[in-house]
Amino acid sequence: MAAMEWFTPWFTAPGYGMSRLVLQRALAAVYLVAFLSAAMQFPALLGERGLLPAARFVRRIPFRASPSLFHWRCDDRVTGTCAWAGVLLAAAVLAGAADAVPLWASMVMWALLWFLYLSFVNVGQIFYSFGWESLLLEAGFLAIFLGNARTAPPVLTLWLMRWLLFRVEFGAGLVKWRGDQCWRNLTCLYYHHETQPMPGPLSWYFHHLPKPLHRVEVAANHVAQLIVPFGLFFPQPVASIAAGLIIVTQLWLVMSGNFSWLNWLTIVLAFAAVDFSGLTGTSSEAPTPLWFGVVVCAAALLIVVLSYWPARNLVSRSQQMNRSFNPLHLVNTYGAFGSVTRVRQEIVLEGTEEERITRDTVWREYEFKGKPGNVLRLPRQFAPYHLRLDWQMWFAALSPAYTRGWFEPLVERLLVNDRKTLRLLRTNPFPGHPPAHVRAVLYRYRFTTRAERRETGAWWHRTYVREFLPPVRIEGGSGGSR
Structure with a gap:
């Protein structure tokens, strides 16, 4: 008991209990949408008689190269069962089930969500090749080590969430700055609202904004993605302000188009840097179990080591977008729209x-x-x-x-x-x-x-x-x- 009491103060962030609650429940909601998408679309796209049958894929790709539950069995009954199981589990976590069980059981629930979705992504081929798939898996893996209401949020996991958010935003900013010249001369939004993959109901109106305002939009994007993310690593209240600015810019993107859960998940990650203690006070969770601290430290060490490759990619002149550096999608690189189509x-x-x-x-x-x-x-x-x-x-x-x-x-x-x-x-x-x-x-x-x-x-x-x-x-x- 003495060891746990000594361990808890420097290992935990008791002022972030509300941040963790919002982050976990919102992440569960994203998981729910992702599994619902699999349940509704996987059979036609990747099922036994789909456009790119996953069963054919797993026969030629070994498990170690693309770990997935479906290497064991890949038919419509199994994939459908897994998709709906993911929907139900995500709904349960969203409703608070992971906070109502012991800490170890909560971790198992988050791990099941992660592995089930990894199984779909790793056999999804071109239909699951988007950056937000890896982003959900990376965030979902970190969520395993966030704990639940029975213990204070671990500082290490919260910092790793910020590191993930930093790579998402700063990587996207660098891709744009190094890419199409229209990002540097502030004219990309003359075209982007019209030519983006799937415009939304407000995109027509965004497209017809005055051109000077489009230039302001691009300049604000550069600030939000190339400067603001560094504020995530500053003491409070700077970190919360940086997170708030990221949330506002992401909501602007939500209104202007359809980018799956990319913007929503970015907003979710920003809560790892928001300190609600001024509103809610500092919670008094139970002491952190020593075994949990050891597991979190081991996971953090793994992520730090694997971060070498995406960090190197950030500073590389040949920066790559949306690449996974390991088959478990634990640490990835992100970015979008390095070039903008004009027509x-x-x-x-x-x-x-x-x-x-x-x-x-x-x-x-x-x-x-x-x-x-x-x-x-x-x-x-x-x-x-x-x-x-x-x-x-x-x-x-x-x-x-x-x-x-x-x-x-x-x-x-x-x-x-x-x-x-x-x-x-x-x-x-x-x-x-x-x-x-x-x-x-x-x-x-x-x-x-x-x-x-x-x-x-x-x-x-x-x-x-x-x-x-x-x-x-x-x-x-x-x-x-x-």
Whole structure:
């Protein structure tokens, strides 16, 4: 007991009890959204008859290179069970279950969330290749060592959370500063709100802000990402002020677009630097168990050692974005939009019932849930939910190289009215029977001007560019639904 009482004062941060509560509950909410996304989308994208079957992937990739529960068994029943188990466990933690059990049981709950989601990411291939997947895993691993309401928050884990937030923000700032010249001359937001992967309901309005204000936005972004993050390591109240500024800038990004849970998780991490003791007082948790302190110190040492690679990447002139340096995604590098596209192109999938293609053939469009299609449809807000197929369609419009492996299977599924695939879309123009042919057309999209919006009611204006994929059909007929 004497050893524990000596250990507790320098190891813990009792003034951060509220910070930990907010951080853990919000992180559980992000986990819930991530597992819900897997439950709803994994079967069509990566299931047994998905576009990139995970079972095929695990047969050729060894466990040590991509650790996952699904190396044991990878079928729709197992992956679906794991996804819904993750939803239920995350919901339980969000409701406070991890604070109602012994410390060791709380750690087991967080570890299960982490390993279950790691299992999806490590077999998810291109559909799980986004930086926010690694960010959730890295934050989720650290959460295992945050403790629960029965003990004061560990100082080491809180500092590692700040170190993670620093790398997210400072890495993103460096990528921009070293990348596209428009970030340095403050003009990137002349284009970005219009050309970002998935605009939101306010993006049209953000795009039409005065250009001087766009330049202010970029300059403020540089301050928020290249200067403010250093404040996270200063004494209070500077650290809390820095965290508050990061939260405000992230909320601005939340309003302007759909970036899955990237912005929300960044906000969550900022609470590791917020001291609520002035409002709530200093809590009096029980002494820290010695075994817990040893485990936290060991985990912290591991993270410090592994941080060598992302730290080196930060100072490298050839900085890489969104890379994991180990198969467990424990310490990663982050960043986005080192370059900004000036022109938005969209792939529109169309089908027809006509067996013979002529100049007068009538084509009907498939509508996606999030990506632009119908020019009269206001972009919707989906973040923090991640529409994985919609995002890949944005990449596919940038270059055919991004379609490798999954685009042709997508067209094949549409030709047979595959139910799981159609659930990923907003509308199916052929509800009765499959189309005879499907094609893909490339359009240039731009936001309408204010005058065009008043005259036509449209949010977008589009111009035909070229045929992206010629009409294809299933040999021997149009097939049947599955």
